[in-house]
Amino acid sequence: MAYVSMGEAHRRITDYLNRFSDAVYSQDVVSLKLLFSFSSNSHFLLPLADALNVFQDANRLIKQSDKYSQFGEIIVPLFRSLQNYRIGNLVDAYHAFEKSANAFLQEFRNWESAWALESLYVIAYEIRVLAERADRELAANGKSPEKLKAAGSFLMKVFGVLAGKGAKRVGALYVTCQLFKIYFKLGTVHLCRSVIRSIDTARIFDFEEFPKRDKVTYMYYTGRLEVFNENFPDADQKLSYALTHCNPRSEANIRMILKYLIPVKLSIGILPEEWMLEKYNLVEYSNIVQALRRGDLRLLRHALQEHEDRFLRSGVYLVLEKLELQVFQRLFKKIYIIQKQKDPSKAHQMKLEVIVKALKWLEMDMDVDEVECIVAILIHKNLVKGYFAHKSKVVVLSKQDPFPKLNGRPVNS
Amino acid sequence: MMNQGGNTQTVASLDPNLVENVGFEWGTGFELKFVEHFRNRYVVDASQSQTSYLPSTTGSGAVSWNTHGVDNRSIENGILPNSTYHHEQHTEPLVRNVQDGVNVTSVASSSSLGTTAVSQDYSGYTPYPNSSDPYSYGNTGYQGYYSSYQQQPNHSYSQPVGAYQNTGAPYQPISSFPNSGSYPGPASYSGTYYHPGDYQKAGSYPSSGYNNQTNSWNEGSYANYNSHQYSNYPADATGSYNSGTAAAPSLQYPQQYKQWTDYYGSTEVSCAPGTENMPVATTSNQVPTAPGVTAGYPTTNSQLPTTYTLPWQQDSSSSQMPPLQPTAPINGSHDSYWKHGAPSFQNHHVSHVQPQFQKPMDSKTPYDNFQEQQKVACPQGPNLQYPTAQQTPQSFQSPPVQTPLLDNRRTSKLQIPTNPRIASNLAIGLQKTDKDGSTATSAAKPAYVRISLPKPNEKVSSHDAADSILKPGMFPKSLRGYVERALGRCKDDTEMAACQAVMKEIITKATADGTLYTRDWDTEPLFPLPNAELVNKDLQNSTAVSALPKYKRSPSRRTKSRWEPLPEEKLISKLATASNDTVKFSGWTRSNEKDKKPFSGNMSKENGLNNIKFLLSEQKSANKSAQRPVKRQRLAADGFNARDNGDASSDSDKEQSLATYYSGAIALANSPEERMRRENRSKRFEKGQGNRAETNHFKPRNAGAGNLYARRASALVISKSYEDGGSRAVEDIDWDALTVKGTCQEIEKRYLRLTSAPDPSTVRPEEVLEKALLMVQNSQKNYLYKCDQLKSIRQDLTVQRIRNHLTVRVYETHARLAIEYGDLPEYNQCQSQLKILYAEGIEGCQSEFSAYNLLCVILHSNNKKELLSGMSRLSNVAKEDETVKHALAVRAAVTSGNYVTFFRLYKTAPNLNTCFMDLHVEKMRFKAVSCMSRSYRPTVPVSYIAQVLGFPSVSLTNEGCDDKDSDGIEECVEWLKAHGASVVADNNGDLQLDAKASSSSLFMPEPEDAVSHGDSNLAVNDFLTRASSSTS
Incomplete structure (x- = not known):
């Protein structure tokens, strides 16, 4: 870590604070979101973390000025998160980040317009990524990884804020997607259902507008x-x-x-x-x-x-x-075509033993009963048209289109 | 709810008054205004308090109060656009009540106990009726108050009813105050406090009406107090006054909630809320007067954020009063009450409730624990003791709450919308706040932040800590350096906390004697590192205590909440006095003293006397109730003694004299034993300062016999808080303390679901369990018996935390039996335990059970996702296992619908796979037949079907091996017919399935033994027949 002088540290911190409050006042979401983005803006934020380590009194700095102190609940934990992030202490970084994100969400809720949506996106993204990394850290220490779950419930909260009417609703889908990522990763896909329902059933907002x-x-x-x-x-x-x-x-x-x-x-x-x-x-x-x-x-x-x-x-x-049945169908069809070449008049009668023989060539060891069962299933599922005569052990194929194509329809089940 | 009856009664009796009062009330313009106001904002509380107030104040006092209230509200309302805010404000009135109590207490400052507060309240009341002389607290006898109060209460009580009705539907529920049986109100805590038990039975106390009344009286007194107090003491500066009042309401709002909840809970009313407020009041008073303003000031300042949290009402409250909240909401009555009230309230409650449910714990344990840990002995009885203990811990929490400066900030910060959901973090918040309170580590961190993320606080660097101790700009730079140096030595949080405590004292002292700016801090020697352990212990205790309430479900145990406020005081007092010594009358005395300064000494003294008297009388009655739980009492008494011995209190002169004075007063009024009790009670406040002595006692006791419960409880509590805090590793918990070592030698034991902590004498040790398992395995009895036995074995294993081969074998045995019997629910329980046990590396029949697991998923849950994960989890070794291979083959057969393979596998199934497949056979056969009838033409021989579909069923094969075929065919025909297939005989007399005819007529018959709840094992008749048949 490069040495940072006190003055430089101070400069960096105030610079950050200024950017933050300026961004909020001018509703400049582009610069605001950069201030949260740990993963993609690290060239700016990491030096800041160094500065924070040198200049320990950042909290006082924030408190001193009204301009900053009103964002203290966001920035103070954010700084702490950044510091922890810098030293690779990801679990703590996550904790602090979540705290900051909560504070930001509160603010966001109070803002009438949705100007800060982009930075909320960034937060949603960062919190997920941070949680994943924190979980990895926890798992490496033999503890139960639970941060991703926590991030999930935070995002659910965000979703709640966004999913109403109004301009903020556009952001709901982004959060939903982040939630999906979390749920799929956690293997709790059943949780997706509630989110999907509220997206799908909402008539006030056309899906295409997202x-x-x-x-x-x-x-x-x-x-x-x-x-x-x-x-x-x-x-x-x-x-x-x-x-x-x-x-x-x-x-x-x-x-x-x-x-x-x-x-x-x-x-x-x-x-x-x-x-x-x-x-x-x-x-x-x-x-x-x-x-x-x-x-x-x-x-x-x-x-x-x-x-x-x-x-x-x-x-x-x-x-x-499940494709196996289609493979059988294809195999039967091939047999049928060969029979047709040999003797077109008897092509539609396919002896069971022929099929068994064909399978044997494929080193598939199936006896007559099993093959009979397969045939029955194929006919049952409409992959083969015709019927099976048990007495003579013959598949009687329909003369018209004996092997219907699926044509975009799934196999009957 | 017990009280409900009582309440309603009072209401009825009060009616006449009501009418009167109503008239009066409505006459006042203010009232109307308020009502309207409230109507809009469902500020039930506010309206309530208001109304009650009006009736009681017939005199000038009332007017003054009114105006005051109006002013406040209007101002506040104007400032805060936010609805949340309003919400808060409305509640304010109630809060004020509390506050009144507080204020009064501080003024009176006569007794050092919680009781003092109570008595003071009463004194407050007395003046109130007179309304002419608000300060004549002492003069009016308690008795007088008492008697008058009977009537008064009526007014106040009935009044609300009227008000509510007027306001409209939402409020009406309130009028039905039945809830308020428990409602007694903060003021009433005196009664409740001492005899929680009695109170509920309405034995010693006039009635629940009394309680209600008290509330109203409080308000009244409040009014008096507020309006007069400040004017009388200009020295204190009105500024402080404002801040005090303003801050208090906001702060107290959450508490108030708790109060309400408590009341509804019908448990003892917590005096805590009232007490809690005390600190607030004190602070405001203190600040102006005390020389060490700076010292005290910064702290409070830093804590300010807490107040802001109010918007989170619940949360903040939870952080302050953690114990209370979770418990309180539980009560049904409470709920209903809130339902009637504003919807927003309801939400809050809900959130409260949640935590509680989540942590269903044995309330008993924590209770014991407290006793032990805190050594607080409460003569009054078990219930009482408990609360007391709590009180101490809470003191740590409260400090953050006090904010003299609230007003300004509130406006800006209050707007943060409340998120009731956050309340679930309660426990964390508690822990944190406790810490903060005692250490004052976290500088201006808002409470809610703390709640949600406790951890960061602990990590505060020394710098930050210094920050919190020294408000920047207020102290010489050199001092800052000194603090940083001192904190720099600390290795961990606990040390840091200890250091901070010491440091704070040093600084306060310096401030007090004026050397703060003159001393050369750079050269000042560092104090020796305080024993962090002690502090830590203390912290833990407090944590534990605060966490406790969660576990309490029963109302009688919920007492704690009321104690919360007290602790606050302690801290404050600490700050103010700047003395490190253990003071005998720690919290209360000191704070009182301090407070007293601004006010006239006489008054307070007199008050104290009165109060004490009152208390004593109450106590006596309380004693009766207290005697029931002898054992606990004994414990408590022990604690007392120990305390006494160890307590070489080095009080300051002032305090000493005060103490003597008090004791004298007590002696006057009461017997020595009573006094003893009081002193003891007062001592529990020492804890914050005089940890050492306490902790010492604490240890040996723990080691003692019979402490098992306590130990376990403490461990539990601590662990709980750890988990909640999320900051400490689970490994830190001393699980051994929780573990029972069984002594029971019986091999057979019926299963009984535990409803309390396990008793070692009924728990079998491992050797015996081993035998028990063998016994079950060899038993000829039926499944139900075995299941019962196995469950009890499992229970004994669990409570003793035995997780080894034996455990695995028990679960495996049980799982197998369950499979054989078709008891899927039980099987699932075992399977999930086995999964965990295997994952821990304990060897068993993993493969077999992973096969069962697969089969279970495939055949019963049909959950693709689960199946996939089950399959992907299979190890290569497992895949080689015959059972697993078989299971996989079955899966393939099922998914492809290959009935031939399925029934082949069915016949060759290893282990218990058959049992699983059994459950699927019917479905598979039906599918197969419908498939056949669709694809075969013209007929299928039944013999073929019987052969392919596994007829005859396995169960029948045993009987007749010789004519197996015909058996199979017969059964098959029967089955086919039962499912609607058409069976015909061909020319040779062989039975054939008419495929075409059957294809449209097949159906799945309703299972004969189907039961409405889906689990045929639970069908009563079936159950009984099976049970009897298999036993015989």
Whole structure:
């Protein structure tokens, strides 16, 4: 830490204080938000933290002047947070930051207009990031990480302030998105529901009026929730919205969206191009896509096994697993096509043993009963049109479109 | 609620008066105005107080008061646009009542006890009726007051009713004051204070009406007091007066709440609120008079923020009076009361209530704890003792509250909207404030900040600390340096706190003898480091105490709240007098003395006498009630003795003389034992200053036998506060102190849910539990018996904090039994415990149980998210386990709907997997048949279905192995028919399922044993039959 003279320290602190009060008085949100932004404005704030360490009397400085002292409740803890942040004491930094954020929220509530929304965004963001880091610190010390949860409840409070009528409502979606991030990270996605409800049901505010970036984030997370629920049409719609509205240059975001959109699309029978998987580095899906194309059950199972951890973590495993039926369908279709080439007149009668043999070639060891069951399920789910004659062990396919395409509809369940 | 009856009664009897008064009341323009005002702002309290006041004051006093009140309000109202603010203000009147009590007390300053306050109140009352001479406190006999008060109360009481009705619906509930049975009001605390028990029974006291009355009287007295006091003592400067009054109301608002809540709680009324106010009043008085203005002043100043917190009413109050709040709101009556009242109030209450519920604790323990820790002996009885103990701790808290300068700042700061939700942080706030109070560490940090984030306070650097001690600009720079040097030596917070205390004293002293600016601080030797431990202990005690109330549910134990105010005084007095010694009459005496200065000595003395008398008489009656809990009393007495012995009080001359004077007065009026008690009580205030002696006593006692409860309780409390504070690691808690070591040798024990702290004599030690487990495992009795036994084993393990292989085995055994029996709720309990135990690294059948867990999720909860996380948590080792593999296979079969695989797995299930699958078989079969009827044409042989769908059921296979097939087919046909399938016989006589016909007719029959609450295990008949059949 570079040495900072007393005078310099004093100068830096008063500079900060001046900026703060000027920003508030002139309602200059651009400069105000910089003053809160630990993570992106560190070139300005870190030297300030050094100064605070040298010049211990900052609190007095704040109290001395009316100009500053009215923001004392915000700034004093903020300074303390900054100091702790500087020395890497993140848990304490979080505590102080939350205190400051609370004070700011109080002020914000009293401001009629929503001019300071941007700085509230910054605070919401910073508090989340700080909480995550503080949790990491806590976990490293063997304590239970709970700060993120605390940040969640703080943001819920912020949401409460914003979610009314009026201009401030525009900010609600940003906070919602931050909340989503927290809930998804904590694995408490069920908490999202209440927030979603208040966004979705609010008629006073058109969803389209929210900032685009928030809409995209919101759609992304709600889409993911739909994936969990295996509600594919809705998931498709939401994730597609996110994809089409998201900044085309931010490939990381596109990749995140695709990570969920691809399984959803696969489930409704739409396969991605290989180049896209490569472009966005989603090659873990390529074998699955291959398996679907070829009706290669073995490949599908291998692919699932290979990336099991990843799929489980992202939560798409169960979705991908369900593709098995589509792979069967594809396999049956291939058999049907071959039979048709050999003997078109008997093509619509598919013997069970043929299927069993085909599976054996794929090293899938399934006996007749099991295959029969699969066939029954395929017919039941309308992936195959026709019926199964138990006595003769033959699948009788419909002559018209025996293997209907999904065409954007999910498999019947 | 007990009091309710009493109250209503009083109301009825008062009616005539009411009428009278109403007329009067309405005659006054002010009243009308107020009512209107209130109507708009649901200031129930205000209106109430106001009304009550009016009737009582028939004389000039009333007028003066009125005007005063009006002035204040209007001014304040004008200043504060905020609704919150208004809210506060309205409550003001009530607050003032409290304040009155306070003021009076300070003036009188005769007795050093809490009781003093009470008596003073009364004295205040007496003058009031006369209205001619407000200062004749002493002159009017208590008796007179008493008698008159009977009537008076009526007025006041009834009055509110009228007022409310006029104001409209919202207020009406108030009129139904039944609640106020407990309501007695701050003033009444004298009565309640001494005989909490009695009071409730209405034994010694005239009635609940009395209490109510008291309130009103307080107000009255207040009026007198305020209006006259200051004018009489110009020396004090009106400025101070203003500040005092203004500050007080705002401050007290929260307290008031508590009061109300308390009253409603129907517990003893806390005299605390009244007392609490005391400090405020004192401060204002003090500041002008005391030479050490600077010394006292800065402190109060720094604390100012607390007052601002008022907008957070609840919060701030919580910080000040933590114990009170949480407990009080609980009462139903209270709630209802508030419901009627302003909605905003309701909110507050709600928030209060929450904390309470969250920490359901054994109230008993804390109670004992207090006794022990604080050594405060209360002759009056268990209830009483308790409060007393609390009082001491609270003294730390209160100081922050006193703000002479409130007025200016309030305007600017009050606007901060209240967030009732924050109240949940109560405990933290308490702890913090305690600290602050005693150490005065945190400079102008607003109370609410403290509440939400206690931690930072502790971290205050020495610099900051110095800051708080020395207000910048007020002290020579060299002094500042000195303080910083001194604090710089401190290694941790506790030391720092101790240092600060010492330092403060030094400075105050210096200020007092005028050497503050002349002394060479640069060369002044540093004082030896105070024993931080002691201070710390003290702090902890106080923390514990303050935290306690949360745990108290029962009204009788809730007494504490009323004690809160006292502590404040202590601190103040400390500041003011600048003496470090342990004073016998610590808090009260001193403050009183100080206060007295400005006022005429005679008056106060006389007051004191009167008061004392009054007290004594009350005490006597209280004694009766006190005797019931003999044991506790004994403890308390012990505490007393110890105290006495250890107490080599080095009082200042003045104090000494005062003390003697008082004791003399007491002797006059009362028996020696009474006096003893009083002294003891007074001593509990020493705690802040005379920690040493106390802590010493404290330790040995803890070690003593029978202290288990206390120890545990203290640990609990401390731990609680730790958790709340979030600043200290859980490891710091002495969990061993909480742990019971069982002595019971019985192997068999019925399960009984604990409602109090476990008794070691009924808890089995580990060896016995081991045997008990074996016994259960080998028992031939039914599940219900085993479940009961296992639960009691689990309980014993839990209370002894045994977490080892035995624990795991117990839970595993229980889980398995539960699975076998299909008792999912119990299984879930065990499973969640097992998860924790495994996570702690205790070996067991992890794989088996993770398999069960998976199956449970798949088959029963069907929660995708949970399933995913369950699967991703599986270790590679676990995945190799047969049970787990099987579970995973089952999962795959279920998700794909592959019934063939499912029933194959069903037949080969290891361990208890079958039991889980059992529960799913029906669903799976139904799905399978509907699938078949959709995809098969024209028919499916029933034999095939029976084979594929696992007929016959496992349970039947045992019986007839030879003709298994036919059995299966029969059962299958039965099942199919029950589900609406159409079964036909073909040419060969083989049964076939007519797929087409069945596809539209299948249905899921209602389960026969379904019960409305969804858990068939809970069906009474079923339960009974199973129980009887399996026992036999």
